[in-house]
Amino acid sequence: MNNILKRALLPSLMAASLAGVTIVPAKPAAADDQVLRDAGIGAVTNVVTGAVRGNGNVLGNAVKGGVTGAAVNGANGLRNTRNRRHRNAAQDIGVGAGTSAVTGVITGDGRDTLGNAIDGAAVGGAIHLFNQWQIIS
Template sequence: MNRILKRALLPGIMAASLAGVTLVPVKPAAADDQVLRDAAIGAGTCVVTGAIRGRGTVLRNAAKCGAAGAAVNGANGLRRNPKKRSLGQDAAVGAGASAATRAVLGGREDTAGDLLDGAAAGAVINILTK
């Protein structure tokens, strides 16, 4: 009798616990949505600026400024008043993050272009998310 109960109940209990664990985090936090939004805006901006300048691949440019967008979002979260955003600060954070990401990714040395792409991404994020 004991084996019959184990065979009948154990799979149901395991399935219920697995479903409960995987379905708990159904909705992501709003902050995660904002980081993804800024990273996507940055990636799109860099793909366009890279195409205009004729530098880099689409994937490298998207990765470079996706990281810049996430850094701009993080810098805005650290401010005392996140509603009061500065165009210059966002451009500077984007430029620095873009150059740092390019250093990690490797490739051609085009530091001025990396700074330009990141600054453009930071400025576009500032303008679109006010």
């Protein structure tokens, strides 16, 4: 009798739980999307600049770029709505350069601080361009 109940109830219970799990998180918050987008842009940009310069490994550059992208997003997220729409290129580049230099020291890539700052400035510039021209919505 126990096997009959397991065979009858378990498949429907699993189907109901899977449907509930996939339906509940219908839409994440828009702010989270922007942070993840900027972190992704930063990771890709820093991997490319690291490869061009021959600096570091792919994973380390991706981590530094992701942190830098999130910091650039955070610096703009603290401003009011009008200023978030009209971003400041100098601020994005400056925050990117500073964050990447500090992140490089923390992750153990402190021997090339100027190179890390250059990579971060490129990340800040790329994020500024993508958000200014709204290439990625």
